[in-house]
Amino acid sequence: MNCQQFQETLPYIIEHGGGGEDESHLQECESCASLVQDLRYIAEQAKLLLPMHDPNPRVWNNIEQSLHREGLLPEGRMPRLGHTQKNSTSQAQAKSWTPLGWALALTAVILFAVVLTNYKPTPLQQTPLTAQNSAADSAQFNSDDQQLISQLSQQSPEAQRAYEASLRDVNAYIADAEQAAKSDPSDASAQALLQNAYEQKEMVYQMATARSLP
């Protein structure tokens, strides 16, 4: 047995001890003997670091399932050595997740009931056109924009409207400039326009964040 063959069986040797060939190689090879000694020492020390509780069987089942899914463990291979599996994986899962599923469903129903109780429909003051605009606005604004507008609405409705209008214009500018830059990437003026559009948006954000007084 050479060193490579020996090291291929090393995990088994560390866990269960080696056979006759392994022992004879260990006696002949100082390097492998030193390696095995180090690994055994590490394994012993690692045991001291961890609480001596065997994890719940569900943990091993989940790990095994994940390995199967990812193709790292062939079908039919035994799970962790020494671990006794009382139920099949699917049964264990069905048993363990069903109460959780019920609990989640119950929570969802309670939440829905709470939302329904507290829901106060706002009077429909908007014309159909403004309602359409609102829907369009939400499409025009990304999440950062919406967050900014929401913060401004707490400060001043006027500021909110002004920033909404500016952001809408700036976003349209960016969209047009992006389209121009994409259609002709070598066009320097299109690139400059795009840069200018982003500078405009940066400016609007800087102004919004610098607001201090009404």
Next chain:
Amino acid sequence: MNANTATRALLFAAASFGISLCAAHAANTRKEARIDIAPGGTVNIVNGGGSITLHSGAGHQLLVTYTVHSAKVEVDQSTSANKQRVELLTHALPGEKPTADEAKVDYDVTVPTGVSVNVTSTSAPITAEGISSDIGLSSETGQITVHNVAKSHVNVRSMTAPVSLKDVTMSRVDIQSAGGAVQLTNVNGQLVSVGTTSGNIDYQGDPSGGGNYILTTHSGAIDVTPCYCVRRSQCAIHHR
């Protein structure tokens, strides 16, 4: 009612009137300060509403006059240890929520030559007259006006505030405005750059002295009227 009671009532009324007068006077408080600033230093002014007027002056002191229109706001002023930086900050007093009118503060600042100025305002109009150093002005809605500036770097940011520059020469000008109109009259220098999203840009002047003039807008109009000066104080419009 005897005479003694009548006198007391009269005194009470007079005292009430006096207190009311004092309160009214306190609501419009005008203060003046002279603040040392090092040559090449910077003054930063942050104001919400009201107005800000900047003039050029001599010496090594800022002359700051401000008028506060309510007792709910105050002006904090601070100077760095090396006197390179002076801050003037309008803010609401703790627990107070001033209205837009109550939050107004009017500033009049005389800036020594060579001292840079940065102004940030929400709705306050900003006017800079004759400043001979770098200027940074930013306003959401307050009109921004710059007159008679030379050999300077003028940096303007506006959201919807109209921007007007007149007689800004041999300067580097950078203006960004989202929706505010920009009007440049006799503005020249090594770089004059104006970018707007929807604001119109109007340029009247003589760019023949050289430099880069970049006027960019997305949906606004750009109107350029080159003027070629026949004499120093006379400007003939060749074409529009």
